[in-house]
Amino acid sequence: MTAAPRRGRPGYDRTQALDAAVAVFIEQGYDGTSISALAEKLGVTKSALYHHFDSKEAILAEALSVALDGLDTVIAAAEQAPGSALDRLTHAMTEAVRLLVREKASVTLLLRVRGNSATERAALERRRDFDARVAGLVSAAQAEGSVRSDVDSRTAARLLFGIVNSVVEWYRGDDAEELARDVVAIGLDGLRVR
Amino acid sequence: MTAAPRRGRPGYDRTQALDAAVAVFIEQGYDGTSISALAEKLGVTKSALYHHFDSKEAILAEALSVALDGLDTVIAAAEQAPGSALDRLTHAMTEAVRLLVREKASVTLLLRVRGNSATERAALERRRDFDARVAGLVSAAQAEGSVRSDVDSRTAARLLFGIVNSVVEWYRGDDAEELARDVVAIGLDGLRVR
Incomplete structure (x- = not known):
């Protein structure tokens, strides 16, 4: 996480320029933001942006890689975690929530990708x-009998990560631990008292 | 649901023009689509579009009202449904899934609204x-003891509807009943076997 750049002040460093560009993409939409509009919004010249990045798509690729590399790390670590398949699934959900809170801007951008460029299509493929x-992981947990088998494993995975991903749309706090507990509680045990 | 309009054929009727515009907004982003680009994509003239709609924002308002009026109907019916508060919450989730499958395009557009115009801000306010x-409804179910109280009611509502809303991103089937059962099963009872 880097500090918010001061608006209208020229001379962002590379990381600040990237963060600022991502904020504009989220606010206005990636497709709806030209390099000229981006430079104007950041209060820098187009050539200042081109000093750091080859193209608008290169900015997107770099921004998305934060979320995509993070998700790779999350799932690889979960797959290798000790314990039951259910433990590994719980691990994946918990670490994904932590990642979403930590890298909210990049994940928000990733969840809005529509596939209109090679970079976006590659990102969708990695998702x-x-x-x-x-x-x-859900399938393995079904096989060990820890997870219900009356819901298709792909559907269950999508619904569980529907809970996880919703976080970027509404969560404004910074207690990722409490949030991760709530997400796992609802996803695995449901809201109903029994 | 109207039939997909034939591309490049002039003379859409109003409903077809609206459906086609929504499809373009979803594909390219609302902010990223000018009226000119929209007309070009639809293979009609700008004046043909202006014959049906006052502005791009008027198209958005009409498209969003399908989802927003639908959600109003869902929540009002749920609040008045007989039975327990948990029954009313279940009713809201089930009917919301049916609405999302039936009016997927409008709801998809609604979930991507960012608040860059008066129409979008009004839509966010209704959401x-x-x-x-x-x-x-969650609070009332907590008060009657049917729903766990260790998760904040607003957080629980957001997470439950994270499951519901995720449907527009990935669901490609047409069996809204099975999908609604899966959403309610995960949201209320969780994935874990006990």
Whole structure:
């Protein structure tokens, strides 16, 4: 996490320029933001932006890689975690919530990607890989009998991560631990008292 | 639901023009789509679009009202449903899933609204009202003891509707009944076997 850049002040460093660009993409939409509009919004010249990045798509690729690399790390660590398949699934959900709170801007951008460029299509492909690996954890938990089998494993994975991903849309706090506990509680045990 | 309009054929009727515009907004982003680009994509003239709609924002308002009026109907019916507060919450989730499957395009657009115009801000305000009323159902269910009280009612409402809303991002089937059962099963009872 870097400090918010001061608006209108020229001479962002590379990280600040990236953070500021991501904020503009989230506010106005990636497709709706030209490099000219981006430079104007940041109060810098187009050539100042081109000093740091080859293109608008290069900015997007770098911003998305934070979320995508983070998700790779989360799922790889979960797959190798000790314990039951249910423990590994719980691990994936908990670490994903932590990642979403820590890298909210990059994940927000990732969840809005629509596939209109090669960078976006590659990002969607990596998201599909992540989803398939979560479904694999659900399948393994179904096989060990710890998770209900009356819901298709891919559907269950999508619904569980529907809970996780919703966090970027509404969560404004900074207690990722409490949030992760709530997400796991609802996803695994549900809201109903029994 | 209207049939997909034939691309490039002039002379959409009003409903077809609206559906086609919504599809373009979803694909390219609302902010990123000018009226000119929209007309070009639809293979009609700008004046043909202006024949049906006053502005781009008027198209958005009409498209969003399908989802927003639908959510109003869902929550009002749920609040008045017989039975326990938990029954009313279940009713809201089930009917929301049916609405999302039936009016997927409008709801998808609503979930991507960012608040860059008066129409979008009004839509966000109506979404907040819906969220608050779902939280009210959760609170009532907590008070009757049917729903766990260790998760804040607003957080629980957000997480439950995180499951519901995720549907527009990935669901491609047409069996809203099975989907609604899965959403309610995960949201209320969780994935874990006990």
